[in-house]
Amino acid sequence: MNVSLPFEHRQSAHCESGVISALLRHAGVPMSEPMAFGISAGLTFAYIPLVKFGGMPMIAYRMPPKGVIRGLTKRLCIRMNFETFRDPKAGMAALDRHLAAGRPVGAQTSVFWLDYFPPDMRFHFNAHNLVVYGKRGDRYLISDPVIDTPVECDGAGLEKSRFTRGMLAPKGLLYYPEHIPTQLGFADAIRKAIHFNAGMMLHAPLPFVGIRGVRYMANKLRKLRAPARPSRNTAACSSATWCACRKRSAPAARASVSCMPRSCRRLRRS
Amino acid sequence: MKKDEVPQHDAKAFQGRKKALYAQDEQGRLRIVPSSGWEAEEIVLDQAIAEFEAQAADALARARRGQASALEYHMYRQRMDVVLLAQSTGYFRWRVKRHLRPDLFARLPAAKLARYADALGLSVDEVRALPPGGP
Structure with missing residues (x-):
């Protein structure tokens, strides 16, 4: 099968907002990544020591995966189609059908099995998002919003990425906007999003979310001691530094908050 | 962050690729600025891989x-x-x-x-x- 749908690739800072804004732009809606993120009210803060990623407490500064897509489309009354699959073969066949029908689709994948990622950036993180817009032979044409150019991935790698198991398993998720109203109520959506965001940051009923979460973590940081086993700590920082996509799972935040360069060097020396 | 303050530390792990960051241009508008890597991130990433x-x-x-x-x-x-x-x-x-x-x-x-x-x-x-x- 050879299909290459016209699709404008634009690099973005984060995968989910990048994919949904690209899909909407493709459908003719003027939508930048920051606007998509804003209307979705995807910004948040949560410090959850009970949930650990690689031994480190979770620090989130965006809503959980799918939160951006859901928030944005809900406020603009856009109906999305989400499909998940039990059988990988059926999932790949469905992807081919969408492409044959001339429809680029968003997909949730793992990062580890995508061969176009630089090897040092591949970790087992399952909530990455990308757009598949074509297929050449066995290779799929992919617009990955965190990569600076359009890329290709072989079918086996893409299948493995879409059907990894474990936390946040993608289950082959495919999605695309199914119905977009002719009149989009931007003004109303923006107002509601800001209201929602402010409410969440200021009045969340949980002590580890929003501004109270920031204070809670700040206090914890102040009490922080150098860990007995520095290597363990860095392993945790590890799991996801590079990809803006990982904003939620915090590793990027870990990088910026818990492991400033100087303190890292100190850890290394000790 | 201003456009010229975006870290450009040529991270090995990027293999020449760029990452998109938002920063202010001369008129104060937020624009995507390609970054070749940030030292802090690179240190953490290196340690993780090590x-x-x-x-x-x-x-x-x-x-x-x-x-x-x-x-x-x-x-x-x-x-x-x-x-x-x-x-x-x-x-x-x-x-x-x-x-x-x-x-x-x-x-x-x-x-x-x-x-x-x-x-x-x-x-x-x-x-x-x-x-x-x-x-």
């Missing part, structure tokens, strides 16, 4: 002495740990831990090996084998 590599090297040394199974080596080499491998195979954690024992791993039936091979993205023969070299 940790996996150290674990894999340790497992390899023990596997050569017959104190660990090849599975443990491949697990770390594919940047997994027991929790992740358990999740990706559907086995319980205690079961994966048991299978890391060399004597039990050697007796694993092909079907179970295939499940590990699939989760690790290797062939069954690769999962059984250690890399050439060494004693």
Whole structure:
């Protein structure tokens, strides 16, 4: 099968907002990544020591995966189609059908099995998002919003990425906007999003979310001691530094908050 | 952050690729600015990878002495740990831990090996084998 749908690739800072804004732009809606993120009210803060990623407490500064897509489309009354699959073969066949029908689709994948990622950036993180817009032979044409150019991935790698198991398993998720109203109520959506965001940051009923979460973590940081086993700590920082996509799972935040360069060097020396 | 303050530290891991960051241009508007990497991120990333590599090297040394199974080596080499491998195979954690024992791993039936091979993205023969070299 050879299909290459016209699709404008634009690099973005984060995968989910990048994919949904690209899909909407493709459908003719003027939508930048920051606007998509804003209307979705995807910004948040949560410090959850009970949930650990690689031994480190979770620090989130965006809503959980799918939160951006859901928030944005809900406020603009856009109906999305989400499909998940039990059988990988059926999932790949469905992807081919969408492409044959001339429809680029968003997909949730793992990062580890995508061969176009630089090897040092591949970790087992399952909530990455990308757009598949074509297929050449066995290779799929992919617009990955965190990569600076359009890329290709072989079918086996893409299948493995879409059907990894474990936390946040993608289950082959495919999605695309199914119905977009002719009149989009931007003004109303923006107002509601800001209201929602402010409410969440200021009045969340949980002590580890929003501004109270920031204070809670700040206090914890102040009490922080150098860990007995520095290597363990860095392993945790590890799991996801590079990809803006990982904003939620915090590793990027870990990088910026818990492991400033100087303190890292100190850890290394000790 | 201003446009010219965006870190450009040429991270090795990016392999020449750029990452998109938002920064203010001359008119104060936020625009995407390509970044070639940030030192802080690179340090953390390097340490993360070094940790996996150290674990894999340790497992390899023990596997050569017959104190660990090849599975443990491949697990770390594919940047997994027991929790992740358990999740990706559907086995319980205690079961994966048991299978890391060399004597039990050697007796694993092909079907179970295939499940590990699939989760690790290797062939069954690769999962059984250690890399050439060494004693």
